Amino acid sequence: MQIFVETLTLEVGSSDTIDNLKAGIQLWLSAGKQLEDGPTLAAYNIR
Numbered sequence: 001m002q003i004f005v006e007t008l009t010l011e012v013g014s015s016d017t018i019d020n021l022k023a024g025i026q027l028w029l030s031a032g033k034q035l036e037d038g039p040t041l042a043a044y045n046i047r
Contacts (some may be wrong), residue, residue, distance in 0.1 A: 001047075 008028065012021060026035055035044060 001042075 008025065010024065
């Protein structure tokens, strides 16, 4: 299996937290679905 990572450009402010940034990236990568930490890639149909 290969995972391809793209470069993202995000608008952020100096008061944004790392938690907010990570959550925004996760939502972008998962097409708006909240991903849990435990399930496998297959559980999210990531191939």
